[in-house]
Amino acid sequence: MKSSLYLAFLLTFSFSGYAQKDTVDSYSPNKIYHFSFIPLPAIASNPANGWMFGFAPSATWYMGNPQTTKMSNLVGNLLYTTKKQWIFSSRHNIYLSDNSALLIGDWRYFLTSQPTFGLGSSTPNELSENPNRFGVYWGEQQMDFTLIRFYEAFLKRIGDSNFYLGMGYHLDIHTRIKNFLNESADPDNLFAHDQYNLSRGFDSDRYTLSGITINAVMDNRDVAVSPYEKNFAWFQYKINPTFLGSDRSSSTLLLDYRHYFNLDQKRKRNLIGVWAMGNFLISGDLPYMNLPSIGWDMFGRSGRAYAQGRFRGANMVYGEAEWRFPLQKSKETFGGTVFVNSATFSGGRPLEMMGPKDFSEKLFEKINPGYGVGLRVMINKEKRTTIAADYAFGQKGNSGFYLNINESF
Template sequence: MRRFNLFLISFVIIFWAKAQKADSVDFYQPNKVYHFSFVPLPAVASNPANGWMFGLAPSASWYMDDPANTKMSNLVGNLLYTTKKQWIFSSRHNLFLSENKLILMGDWRYFITSQPTFGLGSSTPNEPAQNPNQPLAYWGEQQMDFNLLRFYEAVLKKIGDSPFYLGLGYHLDVHSKIENFLDEDADQDLTLQFAHDAYNISKGFDTDKYSLSGVSFNFIMEKRDMAVSPYEKNFAWIQYKINPEFLGSSQSSSTLLLDYRHYFNLNPKRKRHLIGVWGMGNFLVSGNLPYMNLPSIGWDMFGRSGRGYAQGRFRGENMVYGEAEWRFPLQKEKDTFGATVFVNAASFSGARPESSLGATPQYERLFEKINPGYGLGLRVMINKQKRTTITADYAFGQKGNSGFYLNINETF
């Protein structure tokens, strides 16, 4: 699946955002908010799944208390409408309260949208075809229309004077109005089921609507100097999520998320010159998850994993992901312009060997197949103090997959 955004429009947006630096709000209020900056980045782009997209991708950063002892909070959002009559609303935040005693992590979304899906595992092809591991179902590109309502919020409390936090969260996903179809030019075999429907039927889920509602137990180590664009140190997150039926889940399940990031500074005098590494694992521990809640590329909190592939290109019951990025300035003394070179890789397990479709599907295990990606990007820092950065990346995956990505702040 080729993802394409217009370069010319994207770079116009980058330099427009640079010009908005003077419009950022920067003020001081005792015991309230310090140094609030807001970037109303417009969004104009195009890709095959959404058509033309228009709207706003705003970003805000500020300090909830004295910057001397409180880390910067940040919020990013999307308010988009597409020529395919899709609506995309989202708000994601990391808030550090006074003296970093509490962290609030939120991910709120409402989508009326569509997205291609390709089946489970790391070996799925680009073009739709009969799945050799599940002969009564498709794999390869299949289109999906759906609505998504998401509300994730977690509160974590600092443990003494350490960089460690413990906390609880609540998580709700409701997928509804799900419809599957093939592109008009694809050959359709009416005897085959769509990957989404085949999986959900085999696991006892509805095919048009399902919910996942649960609580999470979270452990975080936060040593980064600045969460939105770190120059040094590291971050770790362990989340164990329990999704019981009595809280509204379609079926009971539990999952484990492991996330680790480390930043190696290469020049103490130019801290923007560094190598960042990111490792992530997302695992189904017990029970069953609905198809769209299975671990998938590009569905992390900020949607940054898997550059080189479309969101949802790979999906499975378990996922392991890794990325390394070299970040460096392009100017001898100033930090306005920078660049990056990156590589990533992901592996997914497929369906467990059980089915009500009259055939026993094969189980693709983790690391049987690895999907790499690589690319390069441009960085434009529009606020040096808060390291607010416009990022533009082009990435390549396997078998003709590629993508252009325009975002606020660093990928990780």
Template sequence: MKSGFLLSLLLLASLKLTAQSDSITYQPNKINQFKLVPLPAIGSNPANGWLFGLAPSATWYMGDPQTTKMSNFVGNFLYTTKQQWIFSSRSNIFLNENKTILIGDWRYFITSQPTYGLGSSTPNEPMENPNQPGVWWGEQQMDFRLIRFYEAILKRIGDSKLYLGAGYHLDVHSKIKNFQDEEITDHLEFAHDRYNSDMGFDTEKYTLSGISLNMVMENRDNSVSPYEKNFAWVQYKINPSFLGSDQSSSLLLLDYRHYINLSEKRKRNLVALWGFGNFLVSGKVPYMNLPGMGWDMFGRSGRAYAQGRFRGESMVYTEAEWRFPLQQNKETFGGTVFVNAASFGSKTTQEKLFEKFNPGYGLGLRVMINKQNRTTISADYGFGQKGNSGFYLNVNESF
């Protein structure tokens, strides 16, 4: 979840709010070296107002640390001054000797956020869509509830870095309400409602339920804050109506990350590269299930833009980030400089993928609160086009 947190509380919470086991020796059939960071959270953003709650993270080993990668969990338990509740749990769990990976993404939102229509050319200010007469283009407010349950299990192929597996994915959007500011009096149809009506979906509630086929190459030295090597994920999601989807459809996700170390002595000095694609392959999906900015698993894409700022039937995203230490002999503080760009295609607005890109750039501060596991608090400020910008605070690196 992207949100602007108060940096002072961030630094305060980083002062050893860590619960860990008394021993760092391997104990068979037990969770080893469990470390919890119960980070208190307070902040604000235009969509939510002020937020209060907890943003805990945890790392541990499900086997011998010499032969098993570190598992991790990131959560959000927040309440806002706009009477919104935001609960989420995202996890990557490596079982003993990395023979099995469990990937989880569970969420329950009672929330709101603006939507702007489909494609890469949507403006900030609301106006009539020139490609869709009678339909709003630009900022349109939405209230909704979301129940999400994603869980995938993957088995390693022999002694390789390759994993194959399957997953189940459920999204239920309900109590959807579109509205504009009171000052706007034009009687135009909301982009969300027009799209859903044209595609045969309800405008107030819809369900996407399906299974996925997954292939993962896990070659990173550390999944929380990698210093080197790479990661790849290919997921083909099938959403048949007999599993509860309002209409049958399929989507393809492609995710690749590469980490180039710039110094053998200071491995924290590196360049990180990320390429991400999400495509509607067949059928139709409801508006909020279309590929969107900031709706990747950990909500890290598109720093400089709000979650959901761009959306379409197809999405391509790329990012490059230089990560570096700020201390000569210590690893506590680090910095980052990043650039990114995204393109969205939409048949609805006749906009082709790669026809337009929306770039972003920015810089950030890193505070490593556990050097052994590389648990890191990240604070970034991003700048985009047309006055878009934002402050983002997260646990661990962005990707």
């Protein structure tokens, strides 16, 4: 199963608005400065969606004096596919004037399809002709669904530090969920999605996850969209009570840490970046599509080499390392990268009616690695706005080409 293949981009425009003759005294709080917008037309294809056409816009700006305010950024997708699917999304990190507060948002509306493979790290690519002894399918199972997502968090800066604390609200509504069999599949067997949900008291065709988040962020990065040095950490605890609309109560924990080791003070673009992430089910049960999954992080950048949703489970641990380097002696336009990543999943809390292999697999019993190379084209040196093209390889024939705005992490 190949990941989304971005074949080409047609045009790149950059629209910028600058305050004229700005001085430190002339900047007004919470007013936009140095706004830059890049609508990147995109053509993409994958087996789940067919051909995809649309735009992947990106914007950067400052909400106050650029000397004392971190750059805000937004990345979006507006895509239509040949399978009559729509994909709309907007993700943002907004720093208010003088970094007094941080807003983190993830909004999505999907009319789409995606295969699922069962839970854990050992799921095969192809649909198995021999489901487990409980009659649950093992391998690729096609799904259609509609997703409405609204995540928004507000964090307040702690004094003059780089630490932020705050709370947020999150909502996921999955509806119109349908599973499809190939002609050779046995209709008496059950989809992994349906069996999991029904055994835990969820509907198989729609479910809701709604709750609050407790967030702590440390951000020492020089430029968030393309860091050259220092680090970033995010702690998020989600509480999903039924009185806020969740079908069943649960709680989860997200740990996200990134560090950037500069290799050359004269050419800071020569660096090694590392990314470690853990996503854990702490209590209760989550609906199937809300379980931790590869490629479902905020910006969809984890697991290059594997399709979004290729691996899923109750708990996830992910790691990645990337060497980034310039390709020119004195200019910053072109750069390259070499990267490796790995992910491991636990199947979930075993139930008597579930197959033991499908749902009791533990973290680190199986690790799925990926590796690849990439090209970087910096189209705005001041803001480090970069077009990133990567090709990655995984196990068992998994591979993919990725075209994005800005670095993967």
